[in-house]
Structure formats: structure tokens, C-alpha cells
Amino acid sequence: MTTFSRRSLLAGSAALGATLGLNLSTLPALAEDGSMTLRLPLIRASGNLDPQRYVGIFAVQDMVFDPLVHYGPGGQIEPGLAETWEVAPDDTGITFHLRPGVTFTDGEVWDATSMVWNLERWLPKEDYRWMQIANNYKDIEVIDPMTVALHFTKPTPTALTELSYVRPVRFLSPKAVDAEGIYSAPVGTGPWMVEKDGPAGTDLVPNPGYWGTRPAIDRVSLVVIPDGLSRISSIMSGEIDAAGGKFIAPVSPQDATTLKANGVTVVTETGTDTMILGFNPRNDLFRDAHMREAFNLLIDREGIARVVMKGYAKATMNLYPEVIAHAGTRFDVPARDVERAKALLEEAGWIGEGTRSKDGKPLNVELVISEDAVPGSRALGEVLQAGFLEAGIGLKLRNVDHAARHGDIPQFKYDLSLFVTNGAPYDPYNTIGLMFLSTIAPGTDGKIYEDTALDPLILAALAASEADRPAAFQAVFDWLHANWAIAPLFHGDRIWAHGDRIKSFAIPATEYEMPLKSLSL
Amino acid sequence: MLRITLNRAVSAAVLIIIASIFSFVIIAAFPGNVAALIAEMRGGFVSQEVVDRVAVEYRLNDPLVLRYFHWLGDVMQGDLGSSLRTGESVSTALAQRLQPTLVLVLGGSLVTLIVGTSLGLAGAMWPNGLIDRTIRAFAVFNVSMPKFFLAAMLIYVFGVQMQLLPTFGFRGPASWILPCIAVGAVPGALLSRLMRVGLEETMSRPFIITAKSKGFGRRRILFRDALPNIVPVFLTTFGMNIAFITQSSLIIEPIFSWNGVGAYFVEAARFRDLPVLQSCLLMFSILFILVNLAVDLIVMMADPLQRRAKRI
Numbered sequence: 001m002t003t004f005s006r007r008s009l010l011a012g013s014a015a016l017g018a019t020l021g022l023n024l025s026t027l028p029a030l031a032e033d034g035s036m037t038l039r040l041p042l043i044r045a046s047g048n049l050d051p052q053r054y055v056g057i058f059a060v061q062d063m064v065f066d067p068l069v070h071y072g073p074g075g076q077i078e079p080g081l082a083e084t085w086e087v088a089p090d091d092t093g094i095t096f097h098l099r100p101g102v103t104f105t106d107g108e109v110w111d112a113t114s115m116v117w118n119l120e121r122w123l124p125k126e127d128y129r130w131m132q133i134a135n136n137y138k139d140i141e142v143i144d145p146m147t148v149a150l151h152f153t154k155p156t157p158t159a160l161t162e163l164s165y166v167r168p169v170r171f172l173s174p175k176a177v178d179a180e181g182i183y184s185a186p187v188g189t190g191p192w193m194v195e196k197d198g199p200a201g202t203d204l205v206p207n208p209g210y211w212g213t214r215p216a217i218d219r220v221s222l223v224v225i226p227d228g229l230s231r232i233s234s235i236m237s238g239e240i241d242a243a244g245g246k247f248i249a250p251v252s253p254q255d256a257t258t259l260k261a262n263g264v265t266v267v268t269e270t271g272t273d274t275m276i277l278g279f280n281p282r283n284d285l286f287r288d289a290h291m292r293e294a295f296n297l298l299i300d301r302e303g304i305a306r307v308v309m310k311g312y313a314k315a316t317m318n319l320y321p322e323v324i325a326h327a328g329t330r331f332d333v334p335a336r337d338v339e340r341a342k343a344l345l346e347e348a349g350w351i352g353e354g355t356r357s358k359d360g361k362p363l364n365v366e367l368v369i370s371e372d373a374v375p376g377s378r379a380l381g382e383v384l385q386a387g388f389l390e391a392g393i394g395l396k397l398r399n400v401d402h403a404a405r406h407g408d409i410p411q412f413k414y415d416l417s418l419f420v421t422n423g424a425p426y427d428p429y430n431t432i433g434l435m436f437l438s439t440i441a442p443g444t445d446g447k448i449y450e451d452t453a454l455d456p457l458i459l460a461a462l463a464a465s466e467a468d469r470p471a472a473f474q475a476v477f478d479w480l481h482a483n484w485a486i487a488p489l490f491h492g493d494r495i496w497a498h499g500d501r502i503k504s505f506a507i508p509a510t511e512y513e514m515p516l517k518s519l520s521l
Numbered sequence: 522m523l524r525i526t527l528n529r530a531v532s533a534a535v536l537i538i539i540a541s542i543f544s545f546v547i548i549a550a551f552p553g554n555v556a557a558l559i560a561e562m563r564g565g566f567v568s569q570e571v572v573d574r575v576a577v578e579y580r581l582n583d584p585l586v587l588r589y590f591h592w593l594g595d596v597m598q599g600d601l602g603s604s605l606r607t608g609e610s611v612s613t614a615l616a617q618r619l620q621p622t623l624v625l626v627l628g629g630s631l632v633t634l635i636v637g638t639s640l641g642l643a644g645a646m647w648p649n650g651l652i653d654r655t656i657r658a659f660a661v662f663n664v665s666m667p668k669f670f671l672a673a674m675l676i677y678v679f680g681v682q683m684q685l686l687p688t689f690g691f692r693g694p695a696s697w698i699l700p701c702i703a704v705g706a707v708p709g710a711l712l713s714r715l716m717r718v719g720l721e722e723t724m725s726r727p728f729i730i731t732a733k734s735k736g737f738g739r740r741r742i743l744f745r746d747a748l749p750n751i752v753p754v755f756l757t758t759f760g761m762n763i764a765f766i767t768q769s770s771l772i773i774e775p776i777f778s779w780n781g782v783g784a785y786f787v788e789a790a791r792f793r794d795l796p797v798l799q800s801c802l803l804m805f806s807i808l809f810i811l812v813n814l815a816v817d818l819i820v821m822m823a824d825p826l827q828r829r830a831k832r833i
Contacts, residue, residue: 044788045780047607054561055607127560127571199617199780200691225689225778226788233676233688372791403793406561407554410569441568444557 036218036521039240040514041225041249046202049194050183051170052122058166058512059248060222063204065170065188068096068115068163071425073509075325077160081110081171081189091155091465098146102211104173106187112142114174119150121181122168130434130443131165132158132462155463158429165425166512191215191516200224216520228255235499236262241521244496246511250375251495253310259497268312268493269507272323273423275313275374277367277384277487278448282412285365292484294344295416298387300336305490308379313490319477321491324427326473331481341391356392364394365415372402374418380489381418409446419448424510428473432458436476449485526818533814540806541596545589548798555793556581559605579605592799602796604789611800614785621691621781622770625704628697629766632705633712633759640709641716645743648721656713663710668769672703672776689778700777704769708762715758719751726750753824760816764809 042057049056051065068082082096102110119140128134136152143149152159163169173187186194191212192204201223206215223240225231232255234240243249244267251259251266260266277299279286286292301315317334320327345363350356356363367384369377378399385395395416400408408414421431434443437458438450457476464472480486496515498505506518556576576582580591595602601611640660644653663671679699680688687696723729724747732742770783778784782801789797 048609053608129568199614199785200778223690223778224780226775226784227778229673230676230689230776230778233673233681236681237684237688239680239688401793402791403551403555403558406557410557441570443568444554444561444572 036216038217038220038242038516038519038521040220040222041231041234041240041243042201042222043224043226043247043249045199045224046194046197046222048183049186049197051166051172051188052168053183054167057247059245059514060194060202060204061170061186062166062190062513063192063220063516064186064190064194065166065172066190067165067170069160071161071164071509074323075161075424077164080164081115085160087160091157091159092153093149093151094159095143095147095149098148099211100146102189103209104175104187104189105193105207105209106173106175106185108173108175108187110171110189111145112148113145115148115171116140116142117174118171121172128168131162132156132429132433133162155465157464157466157469158462161425161429192220195219215516217516220514220516225249228252231255232258235259235264235497238499238501240499241501242496242498242505242515244494244507245514246494248511248514251497252375253308253312253493253495256312256495256497257310264497264499265502265505267496267498267505267507270314270321270323271423271492271494272321272427272510274316274319274321274421274491275380275489276319276419276421276448277489278417278419278446279486280412280415280417281447281450283415285415288348289484290344290348292487294341294348294391295388295393296484296487297334297337297341297344298391298393299384299487299489300387301333301489303336304380304383308376308383309490309492312493312495314493315490316488317481318488319431319480319486320421320427324424326428326470328470328474328477331477336387338390345391345393350392352392354392355394362394363392364396366396366398367416367418368398368400368405368408368414369418370400370402370405373405374420377418406444410442410444412442412446417446419445425512429462432473432476433462449480451483451485454479454485525821529814529817533810536810537807540810541593541803542589544799544802544806545592546585548795548802549585549588551793555579555605555795558793596800596803601800604794604797606789606792606794606797611796614797615782615800615804618781618785621774621779622767622783624691624697625700625770625773625779625781625783626763626767628701629704629708629769630759630763632701633709633762633766636706636709637712637716637755637759640713641720642743644713644717645720645724645747646740653717656717660710660714663706664714666707668703668707669772669776671706672699672773675699675703676776691777691779691781696777700773700779703777704766704773708765712755712758712762716751716755719754720747723747723750753820756816756820756823760812763812763816767805767808767812 044057046060047056049061049064051061067080069085070078070080072078079099081099081102083099084097086095088094098111098115104110108114122128123134123137125134133150133152133156136154136156138151138153141149141151150159171188172183176183176185176187178184189211191207191210191214193207194202195205196203201221204220204222205218225234228250231240231243231249231251235243236259244251256266279292279295305311305313305315315333317331318328322330345356349358350363351358367381369381371378378397381397385397388395409417419435421427434440435445435448436450436454438452438455454476457479461469461472461476494507494511496505496507501521502519504518504520505515508515508517554572556572556579559579560571560575580588592602599612601615603610604614640656644656647653676688676699679686686699690696720743724743729742729746732746770781771787774781774784775787782804785797786801789801
């Protein structure tokens with residue numbers, strides 16, 4: 001029988017202590033890493049980075065793969081792999097002059113051949129018809145090895161903006177696929193190369209042959225930290241340098257408040273999207289404009305922005321925030337007016353004490369909420385519930401997950417639902433095109449509103465020439481506003497927080513990129 | 522002994538088949554449009570036609586029974602399918618993520634054992650004294666505390682304030698300490714109460730009084746006579762706690778950013794990744810059944826009464 005003497009137990013304990021001590025002694029080094037490695041969290045693993053698959057983290061794909069053109073601040077289109085371009089006067093084509101001397105990180109040359117190879121992987125496919133360039137695609141013309149023209153069947157003024165998207169439009173090395181043409185490795189022309197990738201995180205190093213300004217950082221180490229609380233702790237302990245971005249490592253308004261109170265720098269900028277309470281347009285209850293107006297007037301938008309969003313939001317009645325191109329004139333945010341709302345409900349025939357009723361049917365409506373799809377929707381729902389109750393409207397919250405929402409919303413199985421506009425770089429075109437136009441079948445995110453009277457205005461805005469675009473978009477916004485068609489709530493701020501190692505920091509133009517351009521350690 | 526072992530193994534196999542049915546049906550019968558999620562990952566905004574096409578491709582419209590047998594056939598051949606979300610092989614992904622979960626389960630079990638035995642014995646050694654009362658208060662406090670809260674407190678104290686231990690990541694022994702304490706402390710506190718009460722009861726039994734009358738000291742009686750009597754109950758409860766610790770990986774792994782099977786399950790649940798969910802659930806079920814089988818056999822070996830009863 002094996003026995004342990006007191007001496008061997010002590011020796012064992014000492015050895016264990018020494019091992020732990022050795023490991024503990026490495027912690028300060030980790031927290032005060034003096035290298036030029038930037039440590040950022042990711043909400044989940046980078047995943048498959050194939051630019052034609054909707055799986056990977058957008059911002060990591062953006063680091064590796066370049067577009068033809070970049071989406072700059074305020075929607076300004078800037079050169080990327082295309083140095084210059086000419087748009088046909090009728091918007092039915094664009095001729096691109098490709099940037100010379102660019103190679104993919106595996107040595108493959110960037111030219112018309114690699115551009116056409118990439119575009120043919122997705123442009124003609126049905127899966128991408130939601131983009132006007134795919135829907136209106138006619139053909140690709142190779143003029144010379146560094147000049148390519150894209151032709152469309154009809155005017156496509158959205159083309160340049162769409163070509164700045166992260167996916168599916170970014171360019172992959174033609175060698176980075178297997179014999180069957182299936183993506184095999186993340187090889188692009190972008191400023192960063194993937195050095196190591198796995199379920200725990202991704203390490204990226206600068207592309208030595210990058211055509212643009214080389215990053216001032218030696219390495220970006222992306223660590224998977226799915227839990228919001230853990231991300232806060234990691235910033236406060238100095239183990240990571242920054243967190244933020246809607247699709248990277250979100251910092252909620254509550255998190256931002258906590259971090260700020262603990263001396264962490266919080267950087268914010270007006271968001272590019274809008275939180276909207278949508279009325280089911282196929283529900284008889286909301287065909288009556290009185291009802292839509294009443295619901296609108298029962299919302300305390302300023303209160304929501306101040307309390308639920310902790311001040312990290314701006315109350316609104318507009319579909320798009322001002323940072324989106326052609327966002328239109330600002331509408332006044334109405335003060336909450338319970339008496340006027342009650343009068344409107346009575347005009348619509350909903351009367352009685354307690355929960356109102358009409359023809360014996362009580363005024364109970366259901367709001368579909370989903371924390372997965374719309375973070376913060378439960379808290380918002382509860383505030384709306386209390387506000388509607390005051391006017392005799394019973395609001396039931398139905399909490400569903402992402403998959404259930406994607407089943408119910410396109411099939412209009414709801415009374416009210418929370419929607420978020422697509423933001424930059426997709427808007428102003430994407431949200432009104434896909435989530436308002438009744439001639440397009442609802443996608444997985446459904447319709448915020450639809451009306452055959454609205455369709456011609458949207459189609460006119462989407463096809464308008466540059467000169468006519470502001471007025472055409474304004475007509476859409478005016479119609480929505482005059483008909484109380486939607487209940488915009490707020491434009492949420494974009495929030496990032498960073499530690500002391502970061503010397504300069506600026507929030508990027510979209511939620512689909514890392515804040516690396518102006519960042520220094 | 523061999524016959525008993527075989528009988529138990531057959532029961533375990535039947536349980537595994539039942540678990541496989543539950544693993545499949547519970548996940549597959551959830552409401553919601555999985556085809557829409559898969560289609561969205563392929564091409565962003567998708568139309569109903571594309572969603573319908575995906576549903577046919579992934580056999581999502583087939584009857585549940587047919588889908589179950591199709592899935593079981595693949596599982597029997599070692600093919601757990603591909604993740605609907607990432608396309609990666611579930612078997613490969615699980616293999617990559619097994620190590621952190623094993624470390625958490627083994628480390629957590631070790632913490633449970635250390636906390637349970639040391640506090641239980643100390644309480645029994647000095648009953649109703651200051652130490653016993655302090656330990657009892659500690660145990661009640663620990664049992665009442667949700668695991669996620671304990672984890673958050675550990676992170677705050679040892680990671681943020683003292684900067685002594687890492688707050689996230691699976692990166693060597695130092696990073697294992699807080700997660701293992703977070704999963705092991707609560708079951709450890711429960712076990713300590715079990716041991717303390719068990720020993721107290723045993724110490725009042727006639728054979729202990731006989732031992733005392735022979736003049737043996739309390740420590741000798743406690744360790745040599747009382748302790749072996751509560752070992753079977755202790756081991757059975759400890760076995761159940763291993764299953765509890767395994768379940769806890771679902772909460773603790775995401776908090777400490779460990780990319781183990783628990784975190785994989787949670788991530789898959791958010792995206793309704795059926796093959797991943799079904800495989801993880803099946804794996805947890807099998808682990809639970811096997812641990813219980815092992816504990817049963819160990820208890821049987823450790824307890825002469827049970828051995829004899831089985832023979833009869």
C-alpha cells in the first residue's frame with residue numbers, strides 16, 4: 001500500500017506552490033505588456049473568413065480583404081483596390097481602373113483576372129439578389145489587364161456603396177481555394193494577415209506588402225470573450241486594451257457607465273442606425289392611422305434615451321440619423337401626450353375603463369422581443385408596456401430567440417416588434433429597399449412597414465440621380481412621418497472603451513471595421 | 522462482480538439510447554425557422570424561396586422520426602455532422618474544445634473534494650465550536666450564492682482589484698484556478714455539510730460508544746471507525762456533483778472565456794445550430810451516465826454491505 005509521509009506531503013505542497021507562483025509571476029507581465037501588440041476582445045471566434053460566406057466576424061474579414069472602394073466618414077466613397085473609376089451618366093455601368101502593383105499575401109497578382117474570378121463567385125448568384133448590383137447585374141467587361149467595367153441592366157446608383165460592403169464583395173486570392181473552388185484560407189490584399197486562428201481567438205500581423213499606409217502596431221491579438229461582464233473586467237484589469245463595436249465586442253450603455261465610473265476612457269459617436277417600434281402592417285388594428293398616432297404619442301422617447309440607454313442615445317422621429325447620407329430634415333420629437341392618445345383611441349372606437357375594448361374585444365397587443373436579435377429589447381419592452389397601460393392598452397411581451405424571430409417576423413406573426421435599421425454602409429438604400437418595399441418578399445428581418453402608396457416613392461428614391469436623391473428620399477421620409485407609419489425611438493450611440501495603453505483612438509466609419517486606422521499604443 | 526458490472530453496463534447502454542432520443546427530439550422540436558438562419562449565413566438578406574431550398578437541402582421538412590434515424594446512423598459511424606453555422610466538422614470542433622472542459626470538470630471536482638472533506642472533517646473534529654459554526658456559515662453562504670455571481674466576485678477580487686490571476690482565457694495553470702473554484706466551491710460546501718452531518722450521526726451509533734468505552738481518542742474513532750461508514754454516501758453524492766460541475770461548464774466557461782464544450786453549446790444554442798447542440802447534449806448525457814456507472818461500481822467495491830446484497 002502506498003503511504004504518504006508528512007515530509008513528502010510538504011515537498012509536494014511546496015512544488016505545487018512554486019508552480020503556481022511561477023505562473024502567477026507572469027501575470028503582471030501580461031497586464032503591462034509593453035510590446036506593440038494590441039489586445040482586443042471578440043464576442044465569438046472569427047470563424048470561417050470566406051468573404052462570400054456570412055459566417056465570419058465582419059471586422060476580421062475587413063482587416064484581411066480589401067474592397068474596390070472604401071466607405072469613408074459620412075458615406076464618402078474612397079479608393080481601395082480601384083484607384084479611380086468612372087460612373088456611366090445613366091448609372092448603368094462603372095469602369096474601374098485597378099490599383100497597380102498590388103499582390104495578395106500569397107504572391108498572386110491583383111488584376112482584372114483576379115477581380116473577375118472573385119466577382120463571378122457571387123455576382124450572378126440568386127442568394128445575393130438583395131444587392132442592387134447583383135439584382136441588376138448584366139455582365140463584366142475586361143477592357144485591359146488593369147481596367148474592368150461592370151454593366152447593369154438598369155440604373156444602379158447604389159453600386160459604389162454596395163461595392164464597399166465587407167461581404168460578399170471583398171477580394172480573395174484565386175489560389176486560396178481547393179480543387180472544387182471552395183474557400184481554403186484567408187488570403188487577401190488587406191493590411192493584415194491571419195497568423196493564428198482558432199476557437200480561442202485570432203492573431204493577425206501586418207501585411208508587409210500592403211499597398212496603403214502600414215499599421216503602426218506589430219500585432220493584433222483578438223481574444224474570444226463572449227461574456228459582457230468578463231470584457232469589462234478584462235479592460236479594468238488591463239488584460240485587454242479596448243472593447244466596443246456592435247459586432248465585435250459590444251459595450252452596452254450600462255457597461256459604459258460602469259467603465260466610466262472606474263476611470264476607463266469611454267469614446268462615443270452618434271450611431272448610424274435607428275431603433276424603431278414597428279406596427280404589423282398586415283394587422284387590421286394598425287391599418288388605422290389613429291392607432292399608429294396614439295401608440296406614437298404614448299412613447300416617452302427622451303425618457304428612454306436618458307434612462308434605458310443611460311444617455312447613450314438620441315431620441316428621434318426620423319428613420320435615419322443625420323450621419324447617413326440623404327437622411328433628410330429632422331422631425332420634432334413629440335412629447336408624450338397621454339390625453340391626446342386617449343382621444344385618438346376613442347376616435348378609433350376603443351373605449352372603456354381599464355383595458356379598452358371595441359365590440360367586446362379587449363385592446364391587448366403583443367410585442368415580440370428578442371435579446372439575441374435586438375439587444376436591450378426586454379428593458380425597452382417593459383418601458384413601453386408601462387407607457388401603453390396608462391392609456392388602457394394591454395401590452396404582452398413575447399420573448400423569442402433569434403431563430404424563432406426569423407420565423408415569426410417575415411410571416412407577420414406579431415402585433416408590434418422592435419427593428420433596427422441597417423446603418424452604414426447599407427443605408428440609406430438598404431433599409432427602405434428591403435424593409436419597406438412591398439414588392440419585395442420579406443426577408444428574415446421582415447418589414448418595418450409596407451404600403452402600396454409608399455412603393456413608388458421608395459422606387460423613385462432608389463433610382464434617383466445624384467442631384468434628385470435628397471428630394472426623393474425626403475418624400476419617403478415625409479410620407480412615413482405624415483402617416484405615423486413607424487415609431488422611431490432613438491439613434492443609439494456607438495460605444496468603445498479603452499485602457500491607458502492606447503494613446504490615440506477614433507471610432508471607424510462603420511460597425512464592420514476595427515478602430516485601427518487612427519489607433520496608436 | 523463481473524455480472525453486476527455487465528448488468529450495469531447494459532442499463533447504461535439503454536439509458537444512452539434514451540438520452541440520444543431526447544438529445545435529438547428536444548433540440549429539433551424547438552420552434553423557429555432554422556432554415557432561415559442557415560440561408561442568412563450564406564447570403565445575408567434572403568427570400569422565402571432561398572429559405573425553402575435550404576430546408577429541403579438540410580432535410581428539415583422530413584418527419585422527426587426519419588431525421589432521428591438518419592442522425593443516429595451518422596452518429597454510430599462517428600459522424601456528428603457539420604455545424605450549420607460554420608460548416609466545420611462537429612467531431613473536430615468537439616475534440617478541440619474537450620481539453621478546457623476536462624480541466625474544468627477535473628479541477629472543479631478536486632476543489633469539491635478538498636473543500637468537502639477538509640471542512641466536513643474539521644467541523645466534525647470540533648463540533649459546535651467556533652470553527653464548526655464558521656464552516657457552517659461559510660457552507661450556507663456558498664450554497665446560497667449563484668455560480669455566476671461567485672465567478673464575477675472571484676474575477677473582481679483576484680483579477681481586477683488584486684491583479685493576481687487572469688480574468689479570462691485558458692492559458693496555463695494560473696488561469697485554471699478561478700474557474701475551478703467557481704464550479705467546485707458550491708458542491709464542495711454541500712459535500713462538507715453532508716460529511717459533517719453524516720459523521721455526527723455515525724458518532725452517536727452504538728459501535729462508536731463501544732470504541733469510546735475502550736478509551737480510543739476522538740480523532741482515532743473519527744478517522745478509523747466513523748469515516749468509512751459514510752464513504753458510500755459521500756462517493757455517491759460526489760459522483761452526482763461531477764455531473765453538476767459538468768453542467769456548470771455552460772455558465773462558467775463563457776464567463777471565463779474558455780472555449781470548451783460548455784461555451785460551444787451556449788454559442789450553438791444562440792444560433793440554433795442543431796448538430797452541435799445535439800452532439801453536445803449527447804456527450805453530456807453519456808458523460809453523466811458513465812460517471813454514475815463508475816461511481817456505482819466504486820461504491821460497490823468500497824461498501825461490503827452493498828457487495829453482499831448484490832450477491833444475494
